[in-house]
Amino acid sequence: MMKRATPIILSPAERTLLNSWTEEKNYPLRLVQRARIICMAADGIQNREIAQELGVSRPTVQLWRERFLALRLAGLEKDAPRPGRIPSIPLEKVQAVVDATLHATPPNASRWSARSMAEAQGISQATVRRIWKRHDLKPGLIHACEENRDKRFPEEPYDVVGLYLNPPDKSLVFCVDEKTHIHALDRTGSALPMETGPCGTLRQDGKRNGTTGLFSSLSSLERTVIGDCLLRHRHKEFIRFLKKIDDEIPAALDLQMIVDNEGTHRHSGVTAWLKRHPRFRLFVIPPSGVWLNMVEQCFRELTRKRIHGGIFHNVPDLIGCIKKYVRNHGQSPRVFVWTAPSAQMPPEVTIDEEIPDTSG
Secondary structure, rough: OOOOOOOOOOOOHHHHHHHHHOOOOOOOOHHHHHHHHHHHHHHOOOHHHHHOOOOOOOOHHHHHHHHHHHHOOHHHHHOOOOOOOOOOOOOOHHHHHHHHHHHOOOOOOOOHHHHHHHHHHHHHHHHHHHHHHHHHOOOOOOOOOOOOOOOOOOOOHHHHHHHHHHHOOOEEEEEEEEEEEEEEEEEOOOOOOOOOHHHHHHOOOEEEEEEEEEEEEEEEEOEEEEEEEOOOOOOHHHHHHHHHHHHHOOOOHHHHEEEOOHHHOOHHHHHHHHHOOOOOOEEEOOOOHHHHHHHHHHHHHHHHHOOOOOOOOOHHHHHHHHHHHHHHHHHOOOOOOOOOOOOHHHOOOOOOOOOOOOOO
């Protein structure tokens, strides 16, 4: 005797919803077909007749009857999860690629490439790239880092942050840096001017007529620049530059100087000079500190706008060009506003903490 299918009994709400699926023109065809199968089955029609009427196979009708009995309407709306095709690369091979990437290096190289890994594991380069992407491995990408060995590193950032957030009264904050080895280059041949269509030309080879260095201080508030070109980069030249700042800034203002941790700034001669001029105070920042980015940006603008592509027959020509650029820059400074949103501050530093007192 043939086994009879389990009867399907629909509630009024289910019948109404299934009928709406069959009558809706914008519904996917697969949902319309499934709804018709269940409605006909609920009317007592056999699977063979349903299959003939709707143009499907009997196993398909049986499948959706069982899905509806198990999950009701939810079983019709979503397909059952499928296992997918069998992976062509065994899991052992995938793990071997991952382990080799993390814990080994190729015989004649310092890091793996897709080609070398493919040859070592006997798979294609495309497969290697897919495995690396799936496991978020980037053997070709290396970030440079530097260990800070400065014993005063934990306290130095607090001093500078406090200087920005709570600056002392009647004082100016300057970022001080040096750009060394600025070459006075003269071209070996004449350059062609720019015309309509072709661009101008400049000989790549040049004649070096000497070098100079630029000491520069940038006001963090007004973005005004004080600069001086000096041929050498010693503590004596740094003291000379401090004297220039001392002469140009009114005596009623204290001067807070942010500098990097070069030995020139910590020389005993500089320390003695600072003791004789108490309105100067140096804030030494850790290596790669972001607080000198403003003055370094001025150096980049100077190089891009005036030095790069320039022709200098001697060092005095170069120095005159730099001084002219610094004077013109001071006529139209752009104000820089430093902000510290609390949402971007690390969790161990909150705005509720006491701001370091930088008034001395």
